[in-house]
Amino acid sequence: MAGELEGSKALSGLLSGLAQEAFHGHQGITEELLRSQLYPEVSLEEFRPFLAKMRGILKSIASADMDFNQLEAFLTAQTKKQGGITSDQAAVISKFWKSHKTKIRESLMNQSRWDSGLRGLSWRVDGKSQSRHSPQIHTPVAIMELEIGKSGQRAGSRERESQADSLLSAVPHGGLDPMTLRSGPELKSRVRGLTD
Amino acid sequence: MKMLVDFQWKLGMAVSSDSCRSLKYPYVAVLLKVADHSGQVKNKSFEMTIPQFQNFYRQFKEIAAVIETV
Numbered sequence: 001m002a003g004e005l006e007g008s009k010a011l012s013g014l015l016s017g018l019a020q021e022a023f024h025g026h027q028g029i030t031e032e033l034l035r036s037q038l039y040p041e042v043s044l045e046e047f048r049p050f051l052a053k054m055r056g057i058l059k060s061i062a063s064a065d066m067d068f069n070q071l072e073a074f075l076t077a078q079t080k081k082q083g084g085i086t087s088d089q090a091a092v093i094s095k096f097w098k099s100h101k102t103k104i105r106e107s108l109m110n111q112s113r114w115d116s117g118l119r120g121l122s123w124r125v126d127g128k129s130q131s132r133h134s135p136q137i138h139t140p141v142a143i144m145e146l147e148i149g150k151s152g153q154r155a156g157s158r159e160r161e162s163q164a165d166s167l168l169s170a171v172p173h174g175g176l177d178p179m180t181l182r183s184g185p186e187l188k189s190r191v192r193g194l195t196d
Numbered sequence: 197m198k199m200l201v202d203f204q205w206k207l208g209m210a211v212s213s214d215s216c217r218s219l220k221y222p223y224v225a226v227l228l229k230v231a232d233h234s235g236q237v238k239n240k241s242f243e244m245t246i247p248q249f250q251n252f253y254r255q256f257k258e259i260a261a262v263i264e265t266v
Binding site: 062063064065108109111112113115116117118121123125126127140142143144146148 | 197200210213215216217218219220221223225226228240241242243244245248251252255259262263266
């Protein structure tokens with residue numbers, strides 16, 4: 001039985017399943033599902049602690065957002081531990097993290113976004129010739145529709161559309177200049193400085 | 197149709213969270229103030245990732261360019 005768990009073939013699949021459940025929010029992945037699909041020869045009693053161990057390792061790696069040096073050091077330490085992992089398993093885990101790191105990090109970032117996100121943006125420029133509120137003739141206006149809703153929800157999903165706020169806003173030509181155009185480039189250069 | 201009366205922004209960096217100790221996630225938070233025809237002002241806030249903000253900014257630049265030609 002122990003031999004089955006020490007092998008590394010099914011481990012890759014197990015890590016995928018664990019990642020789906022822990023990071024990507026997949027609901028249906030149970031212990032029993034993973035065991036029956038990947039380690040059918042192993043009893044649930046034996047599988048449980050093994051699964052917990054692998055889940056713990058994966059969560060530690062993701063939580064620390066380990067680079068490859070940290071990863072190697074961490075996994076080496078795990079192989080030396082009592083009841084730790086084999087070097088074959090360490091290799092599988094290492095390969096898994098290297099190829100899934102970006103996607104897992106993205107999911108973790110999404111999990112930490114609680115504010116509404118910008119789900120859609122469309123705009124139109126009107127050349128107004130007359131306005132009830134403004135005596136000016138031919139005042140161009142930018143009209144923007146912002147779809148603001150809870151992050152993680154896909155735009156266009158009928159069930160969730162009602163939760164999004166459609167913000168139709170008219171931005172007169174004069175109004176864009178003082179605030180937005182001055183703010184925009186300044187904000188953009190600060191963002192660039194932060195992400196370069 | 198509401199009027200945009202103010203646009204505030206904040207550039208933030210999420211450092212850590214309960215699900216990820218080392219998050220290092222930059223984001224742009226925006227607060228829009230919009231007024232309806234009666235003059236009542238409402239706040240709308242939302243958050244953008246950096247790629248989302250870059251697209252947002254690109255759209256604004258496009259609007260600014262087009263509105264000059266109208």
